[in-house]
Each structure stands twice: as C-alpha cells, then as structure tokens.
Amino acid sequence: MEFLNRLLGRQTRAAVALSDPYLAEYFGQGGGALSYVDPTRASGTAVAHRCTMLIAELLASVPLHVFRRGDRGGRDRAADHPAYSVLHDMPNEEQTAFDFRLSLTLAILTLGNAYAEISRNGRGQVTGLRLINPKAVTVERLRSGRLRYTETGTPGKVLLQDEVLHIRYRMGPDGVMGQSPLQIGRETFNLALAQNDAAAKQASKGFRPEGAVVFAQSINPNQKLDVLDKLRQKIERNDSTSGVLVLDGGADWKPFAFSSKDAEFLESRKLTALDICRIYGVPPSAAGITDNATYSNIGEESRALVQRCLAPMARRIEQAMNAALLTAEGRKAFFIEHDLAGLLRGDMGARYEAYRVGRDGGWLSANEIRRLENMPEIEGGDEYLTPLNMAPAGTTEEK
Incomplete structure (x- = not known):
C-alpha cells in the first residue's frame, strides 16, 4: 500500500522548514549572508559583547523583589514570601542571584530562549531555580496543549510546563520558541564577522601588499x-x-586589492557597529561609540537606555516569572518586579530639587526620601507637610 501511495503521489511526509536557523548548524553550514550565524562568534564581537553584557549586568544589579499588593494601589516588599529569597539572594546552592540573573539574560539575548528548572516544596511553593543549557532543551506541545521540555545530557530530565521557567526574546511563529536576535539580524552579524576576518587576515600578514x-x-x-x-x-x-x-x-x-581607505573599510565597520547597537536597542555611547557624543546627549542616551531597552526586557522577565513562579491565586496578592528607579536618578542637585518639590507639595515624607537615598529612617519622618496656600477644592471657608 505504501508503494502504491508513493506511485500515485498520495504519500505525505513531514516537511522541514528551510528557514529553521538550526538546520544549517546541524549540517555544519556557517557562512553566507542569509545562513545560520554562530552565536558564540557573533556574540563575541566587541560591540555585541558590550551590548549584551551591559543589558545583562544592569538588570542583574538592580533589585528584583516580590511585592504584596496593598490597599489603593500600594505595595510592600513581601520578604516572607518563599520566592523572595530565591530571586533576591540565592536561587540555588551554586549561584548568587546576580550570577543567575546575568546568565538568564545573556541566554535570552544570544539564543533567544532561557530555561530554569523550578524546585518546589510540598506546599507547591518555589524553593529554588536551576539554570538549564538552552542548547540542550527540546520543546514539544502535547495534545493537551501544554508544553513538555526534554533536557539532554547530564542530568537528562523530562519536565512539564509547570516545572520550567521559560523566557523568550521574541515569540516565534509557532508560539512556543523564542527567536534569537543573532538570527533575526544575521546579515548584520555575518557582515561584522566577515569584516573582522578581513582585518585579521591583513593584520596576520603585517599589512603586506599583494x-x-x-x-x-x-x-x-x-x-x-x-x-x-x-x-x-x-x-x-x-x-x-x-x-x-x-x-x-x-x-x-x-x-x-583596494586599500582600506579606498574601500572605506573603517567607515563600514563603524556602520556595522551602529547596526548591532540598533538590534539590541542600546545607545551608541553606552556601547563605547563616542564619535558624536557630547555631555548633554550622553545623559539623554543613558535615560533612553533604561526607558527603551532595559524596561521592556525587565517587563519580559517579570511577566514570565509571575506566570511561572506564582499561582493564579497568588498573582492576585503578589507580583514580581524590578526596581529601575536607581538607574533613572540624576545628579545630586537634580535629585534634591525633586525631593524638595515632593516634600513641599505634601506627597513625599522625610522617611520616603531617606529610603530613596539609602539612609535610615528618623523619628517623626512619616508625616506629610500641608502647603499653607493650598486646600482641597470646595473646602475654603467663607469669611
């Protein structure tokens, strides 16, 4: 019957998508403007390394807390929550929270997917997180609609969706896997690698003419x-x-051959470096490209780095952690969030002027200001001031 189906053209086979970026890696293909780009080589270029490390180090250095939802939109740190110490101190016995979050973010920025195994106690509360090598994980969707993760190598495990923290860079067409920025911008990275190879070739020959x-x-x-x-x-x-x-x-x-000057080789490398910054959303001055930097625009680019690059990445990580580490009932009372306020602070004069406005306006207390400056609270510092020339509308007494 199989031979008859093949003869009549009725046999169907599973098709392999030629756009799969890992297909070229499987067959050992590593070159070409539209082909697979080696993540290790691409992320090792100077600008790509600076961009990925900058994002990962900044996000790993800012506080990541579990908050308890308060009345009227308030929030309090839930230091008694089991996941608080996992995210804030040590997720496992081998890594600090900084190392864990740094590696997690780097996996997102290079491979497009980051995985961590979730450990829970008998009550279903999170007690630990273990990083999983993204290259050693296969993901499949079951008939129930849930995901199953198979980890190869040592230790090899089969994990269900509730047991894995999965963070994606950009959701792929299948709705399961994330897409790597190195593969999305592979033409730019392949060009950068080709330029590095050309420069290395000339340097190895001592720039001798041909x-x-x-x-x-x-x-x-x-x-x-x-x-x-x-x-x-x-x-x-x-x-x-x-x-x-x-x-x-x-x-x-x-x-x-043309000389580097005739071929505009140096200018071409500068443009490629700027394109890599655009892929990651990192301002050029933050990546060390200071050709057009001034004192004023560096300050603006520092704020743009937080608002346009770090904030979206932080929200991506936060929502994935909220979904994986908190139950549906727990999300009604708790949430996980980065504190990026410290990265948006201005100089001392600008901060103190802002504090003065808040204090005189009656919506900042002395202790709130001292907490923002990492100073201990003082007695009576929780009181708010009331401006003498202001009052709620409609409460002014007629004379």
Whole structure:
C-alpha cells in the first residue's frame, strides 16, 4: 500500500522548514549572508559583547523583589514570601542571584530562549531555580496543549510546563520558541564577522601588499622565479615589512586589492557597529561609540537606555516569572518586579530639587526620601507637610 501511495503521489511526509536557523548548524553550514550565524562568534564581537553584557549586568544589579499588593494601589516588599529569597539572594546552592540573573539574560539575548528548572516544596511553593543549557532543551506541545521540555545530557530530565521557567526574546511563529536576535539580524552579524576576518587576515600578514610586477618586455621563467624570490625576501621578511624597493628593467607594481581607505573599510565597520547597537536597542555611547557624543546627549542616551531597552526586557522577565513562579491565586496578592528607579536618578542637585518639590507639595515624607537615598529612617519622618496656600477644592471657608 505504501508503494502504491508513493506511485500515485498520495504519500505525505513531514516537511522541514528551510528557514529553521538550526538546520544549517546541524549540517555544519556557517557562512553566507542569509545562513545560520554562530552565536558564540557573533556574540563575541566587541560591540555585541558590550551590548549584551551591559543589558545583562544592569538588570542583574538592580533589585528584583516580590511585592504584596496593598490597599489603593500600594505595595510592600513581601520578604516572607518563599520566592523572595530565591530571586533576591540565592536561587540555588551554586549561584548568587546576580550570577543567575546575568546568565538568564545573556541566554535570552544570544539564543533567544532561557530555561530554569523550578524546585518546589510540598506546599507547591518555589524553593529554588536551576539554570538549564538552552542548547540542550527540546520543546514539544502535547495534545493537551501544554508544553513538555526534554533536557539532554547530564542530568537528562523530562519536565512539564509547570516545572520550567521559560523566557523568550521574541515569540516565534509557532508560539512556543523564542527567536534569537543573532538570527533575526544575521546579515548584520555575518557582515561584522566577515569584516573582522578581513582585518585579521591583513593584520596576520603585517599589512603586506599583494600585487603583480609587470615588465615592459617578456622575461624567461628563471628570471620570474628570481624576481619572486627577491620580492619575498624583501617584503615577507620577519624583522621588517618596510623598506626601499627598487624595480628596474621597466618593471611596474600593480596592486591586486583596494586599500582600506579606498574601500572605506573603517567607515563600514563603524556602520556595522551602529547596526548591532540598533538590534539590541542600546545607545551608541553606552556601547563605547563616542564619535558624536557630547555631555548633554550622553545623559539623554543613558535615560533612553533604561526607558527603551532595559524596561521592556525587565517587563519580559517579570511577566514570565509571575506566570511561572506564582499561582493564579497568588498573582492576585503578589507580583514580581524590578526596581529601575536607581538607574533613572540624576545628579545630586537634580535629585534634591525633586525631593524638595515632593516634600513641599505634601506627597513625599522625610522617611520616603531617606529610603530613596539609602539612609535610615528618623523619628517623626512619616508625616506629610500641608502647603499653607493650598486646600482641597470646595473646602475654603467663607469669611
């Protein structure tokens, strides 16, 4: 029957998507502008490394707390919640919270997916998180609609959706896996790698020229070999690649390739570096590109880094943790959130002026200001001031 179906063209086979970025990796293909790009090499370029480490280090350094929802939209740190110490102190016995969150964010920014196994106690409360190598995980959707994660290697495990914290960079078309920024912008990263290879090739040769010696008249083969031998001795000698070269007999030197200046090689590398910054949403000055930086625009770009780059990434991580680490009932009373306020602070003069406005306006107390500045509270510091020339509408007494 199978032969008959094949003969009549009725046999169906599972199709493999040619756009799968890991298909080229499986067959060992690593080049080409539209092909798979090696995450290790691409993330190792100077600008990509600075962008990914900057985002990961800043997010790992800011506080990540479990908050309890208060009355009228208030919030209090829920230090008694089991997940609080896991996220704030140590998620497991081998890693600090900083190391864990740094590795988690780097996996998102390089591979597009980050996984962590969730440990729970007998009451179903989170007691620990263990990082899982994203390259060693396969994900499949069961008939029930839930996900199953299979970890290969050591220790090999099969985990269900409730046992895994899965954070994605950008949801793929299948609605399951995240897409890597290195694969989304693979043309840019492949160009950067090609430029690095070209620069390394020239540097390894000591920037020695390549070209041809053209004679006005033909010479015999022995003379050609003699000319080549003398040129190699002069140009390719180890102690020096410079000196005076005399070409007689009407000989002329014709270079094979353009110089870096003629090919605008350096400018092209600068544009590629800017494109990598655009992919990650990192302002150029934050990545160390200060060609057009000034004192004023560096301050604006620092705020743009928090608002346009770190805040969306923080929200992505927060919502994934809220969904995986808190139950549906627990999310009604608790939530997990980064504190990015410290990254948005201005200098001391700007901060104190803002505190003065809040204190005089009656919506900041002395202790609230002291907590923002990491100072101990004082007695009577919870009182709010009431401006003398203001009162709620409709409460002014008629005289």
